[in-house]
Structure formats: structure tokens, C-alpha cells
Amino acid sequence: MSKDEKLIKRFLTRPKDFTYDELRKMLKAFGYGEDQQGKTSGSRVAFYHEKTRHIIRLHKPHPGNELKMYQIDLIREELEGRGIL
Secondary structure (H helix, E strand, O other): OOHHHHHHHHHHOOOOOOEHHHHHHHHHHOOEEEEOOOHHHOOEEEEEEOOOOOEEEEEOOOOOOEOOHHHHHHHHHHHHHOOOO
């Protein structure tokens, strides 16, 4: 099992300590890039898929690096809706 597969499997278990960095790696494996537009974007980021033009928008978690459970659920719904998961 590759690192990406292990990361996806971990994501699907809905861990409370899934980090933003792990999310970035996982979405990169699916072909998404990260876009943080301009200096005024603050914690808002968008992950975009170049081929499908699909965009996932969310706020970076702060002050910590762990995603909130609603963010994990939102991303899972988006990826399942696209047939990626």
C-alpha cells in the first residue's frame, strides 16, 4: 500500500487529528492544486482540479493545523460526488 493510499484510508476513518498538510498531500494525489489568491485572502484557500475545473473551497484551520470534522465531511462529500472516492 502506497503512502497516498494509506493517507486516503486514514481520511476515510474521519480522524480527529487529520491535518491540513495531510489534506494538501491527499488532494495533490487526486490531481488538485492549491490556490491562495493574493495577500488579502487570509485563511481562505481553494483546491482546484486542472482537468475538471472542480474547486473545493475552505478555510485553513487555525490556530492549530487539525481540520474540523465538518471540513472533513464537506471534502468527503465533494470527492464522493465527483466519483473520486
